[in-house]
Amino acid sequence: MRVVIVFLLAWLLSSSVAHAELTIRITQGVDNPTVIGIVPFNYTGTIPLPENVSDIISNDLRRSGQFGPIDPSHMLSYPSHQEDVIYRDWRLLGSEYLVIGNIDPKDSGYQLTYSLYDVVSQQIMISNQVVVVESNGLRDMAHHVSDAVYELITGIRGVFSTHIIYVEHQKAVRQYRLMRADMDGARPQVLLKSSEPLLSPTWSPDGQSVAYVSFETSRPAIFVQNLLTGKRQQITNFKGLNGAPAWSPDGRKLALVLSKDGNSEIYTIDLASRRFSRITNHFGIDTEPTWAADGKHIIFTSNRGGKPQIYRANIAGGGVQRLTFEGNYNARAQVAPDGKHIVMVHRRANVFHIASQELGTGQVRVLTETNLDESPSIAPNGALLIYATKVNGKGALASVSMDAGTKFILPSTSGDVREPSWSPYFK
Amino acid sequence: MLNKTIKAAVGICAVSLFLSACSSTSTTDPNSAGVDASDSSVTTSGSGISSVTSAEDAAPSETVFYFDFDSSVLRPESRALLNAHAKALKANPRSVRLEGHADERGTREYNIALGERRAQSVRAYLLAQGVVSSIEVVSYGEEYPAVDASNEYAWQQNRRVEIK
Numbered sequence: 023m024r025v026v027i028v029f030l031l032a033w034l035l036s037s038s039v040a041h042a043e044l045t046i047r048i049t050q051g052v053d054n055p056t057v058i059g060i061v062p063f064n065y066t067g068t069i070p071l072p073e074n075v076s077d078i079i080s081n082d083l084r085r086s087g088q089f090g091p092i093d094p095s096h097m098l099s100y101p102s103h104q105e106d107v108i109y110r111d112w113r114l115l116g117s118e119y120l121v122i123g124n125i126d127p128k129d130s131g132y133q134l135t136y137s138l139y140d141v142v143s144q145q146i147m148i149s150n151q152v153v154v155v156e157s158n159g160l161r162d163m164a165h166h167v168s169d170a171v172y173e174l175i176t177g178i179r180g181v182f183s184t185h186i187i188y189v190e191h192q193k194a195v196r197q198y199r200l201m202r203a204d205m206d207g208a209r210p211q212v213l214l215k216s217s218e219p220l221l222s223p224t225w226s227p228d229g230q231s232v233a234y235v236s237f238e239t240s241r242p243a244i245f246v247q248n249l250l251t252g253k254r255q256q257i258t259n260f261k262g263l264n265g266a267p268a269w270s271p272d273g274r275k276l277a278l279v280l281s282k283d284g285n286s287e288i289y290t291i292d293l294a295s296r297r298f299s300r301i302t303n304h305f306g307i308d309t310e311p312t313w314a315a316d317g318k319h320i321i322f323t324s325n326r327g328g329k330p331q332i333y334r335a336n337i338a339g340g341g342v343q344r345l346t347f348e349g350n351y352n353a354r355a356q357v358a359p360d361g362k363h364i365v366m367v368h369r370r371a372n373v374f375h376i377a378s379q380e381l382g383t384g385q386v387r388v389l390t391e392t393n394l395d396e397s398p399s400i401a402p403n404g405a406l407l408i409y410a411t412k413v414n415g416k417g418a419l420a421s422v423s424m425d426a427g428t429k430f431i432l433p434s435t436s437g438d439v440r441e442p443s444w445s446p447y448f449k
Numbered sequence: 450m451l452n453k454t455i456k457a458a459v460g461i462c463a464v465s466l467f468l469s470a471c472s473s474t475s476t477t478d479p480n481s482a483g484v485d486a487s488d489s490s491v492t493t494s495g496s497g498i499s500s501v502t503s504a505e506d507a508a509p510s511e512t513v514f515y516f517d518f519d520s521s522v523l524r525p526e527s528r529a530l531l532n533a534h535a536k537a538l539k540a541n542p543r544s545v546r547l548e549g550h551a552d553e554r555g556t557r558e559y560n561i562a563l564g565e566r567r568a569q570s571v572r573a574y575l576l577a578q579g580v581v582s583s584i585e586v587v588s589y590g591e592e593y594p595a596v597d598a599s600n601e602y603a604w605q606q607n608r609r610v611e612i613k
Contacts, residue, residue: 193597219589219592219593221557221558221592222557222558237589237592240587241587242561242587242588262565262586263561263562263565263588265558265561265562266558279558279562281562281565286562286565286566307559307562307563307566309558309559309561309562310556310558310559323556323558323559325519329519330519330555330559351519351555353555353556353559354556354558354559367555367556369555374554374555394553394554394599396555396556396557397556397557412599415598415599440557441557
């Protein structure tokens with residue numbers, strides 16, 4: 023059966039695509055990744071392709087940590103049709119899976135026909151699947167194939183078609199930029215430029231908006247920006263703190279931090295009615311709210327015990343419970359999609375790591391070894407997280423698998439980058 | 450005069466729980482004790498010498514107060530400078546902006562809350578000294594380091610409140 027998938031161009035705003043891209047360096051991989059051959063796709067057109075689709079797929083799968091794609095220069099044959107596949111060539115290389123395909127010009131864009139083979143059992147897993155994209159959609163095409171291959175082999179939904187938002191600081195020109203890019207850092211777009219700090223960007227659950235803090239009025243204020251139309255709405259402009267917005271799971275509310283009543287407290291705002299509810303009431307610092315999966319609790323950072331630790335409050339009222347006890351600095355928690363873990367910034371021996379904690383047992387696991395790690399944001403499949411760190415004194419984004427097995431760094435070629443937020447799945 | 454001083458001291462203790470032990474103001478800290486003494490001598494003896502008074506009331510050129518890591522407690526050594534600013538503001542009221550900052554360690558939003566708390570400590574102290582100027586507080590957290598580096602010296606320079 024032939025399935026045609028046409029990608030609508032989500033890149034309507036692509037006129038502002040910046041040239042500087044994030045490049046990926048894998049710093050640590052798992053011991054025994056699954057070997058897979060992604061054969062360079064046969065191309066029937068005359069005008070050279072602007073992207074190397076099979077290379078992008080190989081890089082996607084390598085970054086997941088679970089796959090070890092074969093270098094094309096080591097391949098013994100380059101099949102593009104089923105009749106050319108010689109399983110022995112791939113068994114010799116230890117390859118368990120094989121992807122082949124053909125790209126043809128189609129209207130103003132391209133059409134890929136690809137297949138996935140199980141080399142060990144010599145079975146076809148995906149047969150002549152067709153993907154059609156517009157002329158600027160080759161990277162979308164590649165990520166789509168990566169998602170399909172990854173999910174079929176691992177049973178886990180792929181996140182290669184998701185995006186990230188982050189803040190880039192161009193110190194030389196004193197400019198802060200809210201950026202959007204593919205999850206691999208490619209195709210960065212500027213969403214907003216400001217001469218004053220931007221921080222705490224976070225995706226809405228429907229993937230259509232982003233909430234963030236901007237100092238453009240010389241004080242912090244919370245904004246929501248529609249990613250398709252670019253339209254911005256100022257949500258708060260109180261005296262004092264206006265910070266740390268976090269969307270409720272249903273997307274109807276934001277949890278946020280205000281100090282309008284004299285002290286840093288957590289509130290929620292209903293975006294339709296603009297009604298505020300106060301969640302915390304303590305003379306200590308309460309900040310960095312995030313929603314529990316049930317939408318009925320808010321998890322936040324507080325120094326009410328003397329040092330920053332993670333607490334949980336019932337929105338309906340009824341007390342606050344401390345969740346973290348290991349170490350004297352735990353902050354900025356995010357709840358994993360399974361609802362059973364949080365990730366957070368965790369200080370150990372004076373070094374700031376990203377750690378996960380199982381909520382049931384309280385067991386803490388340190389995921390990163392670098393110093394000054396912050397802003398963890400979990401991928402929607404719960405398998406990876408992205409965070410901010412420093413490389414050679416410059417802000418960089420890095421990713422680590424939730425089992426701490428694979429790490430990679432996305433050093434920016436321009437500016438300090440920080441505060442990544444991983445998008446949800448796009449429908 | 451004595452009455453007023455006691456009232457101010459009580460005010461300091463009551464307003465800001467985060468100030469380091471109030472008792473150290475008068476007893477253990479030699480710097481602030483010295484400043485207190487000179488204050489009273491100026492007010493008692495120098496009433497007729499206006500030129501001296503205005504020089505004494507000039508805003509100090511030093512405008513930065515430093516803090517310990519993850520702390521918004523005013524350091525004892527900041528008091529002399531705070532008192533001088535308070536005096537200048539009382540003599541020449543103007544609207545003031547206090548900008549709170551943090552070092553890069555720890556999380557950004559927590560650091561913004563911490564920077565605000567540091568600025569609030571300074572504000573509470575100035576108000577307790579009888580300053581009536583409007584005092585705006587804004588925190589930038591770790592966004593505007595005074596020294597852009599990742600070492601102890603830079604971190605110390607960056608944990609600060611600036612009077613503007």
